[in-house]
Amino acid sequence: MKKITKLFLSTVFILGSMLLLTSCNVGNGKTIIRVSHNQAADHPTNIGLLAFEKFIESKLGDKYDVQIFPNELLGSQVNTVELTQTGAINFTVASNAILESFDDIYQIFNLPYLFNSPEHYHAVMDNKELIKPIFTATEKSGFEAVAWLDAGTRNFYTVKKPIRTPDDLKGLKIRVQQSASNIRMMELFGGAATPMGFGEVYTALQQSVIDGAENNELALTSNKHGEVCKYYSYNMHQMVPDIVIGNLRFLNNLSPEERAIFDEGFNIISKVQREAWGSSVEKAIEEAKKMNVEFIYPEVLVFQEKVLPLHEEVLAANPKLKPIYDRIQEIGKEVIGGKN
Known part of the structure; x- marks a missing residue:
């Protein structure tokens, strides 16, 4: 009974969020892009996402309005991953552990002591040939990974x-x-x-x-x-990296020129977030x-x-x-x- 109640409440939350979000999908003639995460506004994750917002709007500001929602404002990670699947949210930051439930290929990053140093960890995550098949493994679930974020040790x-x-x-x-x-x-x-x-x-x-x-x-x-x-x-x-995931339908509907700009924006998220990480830890x-x-x-x-x-x-x-x-x-x- 407890599990049924929890499932019911979760479903109500998701449906309510979808109605709220889709009801204001377009404002001032622009498509709103919603990006959710569970960290505070001063966290490197938010700093990286704000850089993404600035870049996308500098290139495509006549068409897109990027909005960042920190602090679980749109729900927990589990909720926002589900909302990203439906397209009610365009992007969210997901833990590797949650993604493991969608495709067990993500188990690899949860192995303890997988990496012998931060340099090893970064070299692996920056290896596009190795990482791309992992990032696209969840396409059947309606989303794909677009960037990785450093979460330290x-x-x-x-x-x-x-x-x-x-x-x-x-x-x-x-x-x-x-x-x-x-x-x-x-x-x-x-x-x-x-x-x-x-x-x-x-x-x-x-x-x-x-x-x-x-x-x-x-x-x-x-x-x-x-x-x-x-x-x-x-x-x-x-x-273990945190992963930025994007709704697959939104990504596939971008023109080739727009997708190239978004891909550059995804690289900016990782770069800015990682630059902010070291000083934030200190x-x-x-x-x-x-x-x-x-x-x-x-x-x-x-x-x-x-x-x-x-x-x-x-x-x-x-x-x-x-x-x-x-x-x-x-x-x-x-x-x-x-x-x-």
Whole structure:
């Protein structure tokens, strides 16, 4: 009954949003392009999307009015992905975990310790030959990925108990992103996985529904999690991109000239967002220290050993990932070789 009620409410929200959004599809003779995400206005994601808005309107402002909606104003990521499928929203930023539910090819990025460095991570994501088949895998669902966003490294942060070894996770309820591979990762670490939407995390921490979460440093400040969680441990278990997805019907209806401009705009999103990322992390660390958050640097290898079996499990269950995985490992060696 609870699941039926939740499904009903979700359906009502989506239908209501569609009516609201489609009822004002055109204003001042221009087509409104709606872009949704769940981050704050000062977050690098919003900064990148504002650059996209400025660029598109500088080139096609006589036809399109780009509107950015931060802070889950149009709903949670799950809701806005569904609205992007229908075309009520043109673009949204989706977590890799959500996209995994549409095509399991996205499992590859959820593997813990897949990348050996940020340079390796960036080199893989910038490899168009490798990434394009992944980005277009969801066309059957009515959308495709158009840009990737740097989300740094994911680490554990907790309310009362610092995490120095995997044993410290035992008995703790830790929020993870809503995907099977993330739940399994948490099981291997020894903690109790608690999947939930990002917008629910602050209240869940505050009310002791969960004992901690895992995310990058900006969650402490932009999303105020550092007001509750006082320990942040750099175990660096994942580097998972956020993905900008676009409604396929909208994209396919663009003229070749317009699509070229939009593609340039998508590149601008990634470039500007990544440029803003580094300074935003540094600022977040300083702000978090003022919130009395303690930063902990545990031995990463002991965490890595706990979850590496997940690589074999996922590749055995999903053989189509094997060539992608092998190419990622090759790129890692090339990156290391290039540093010598």
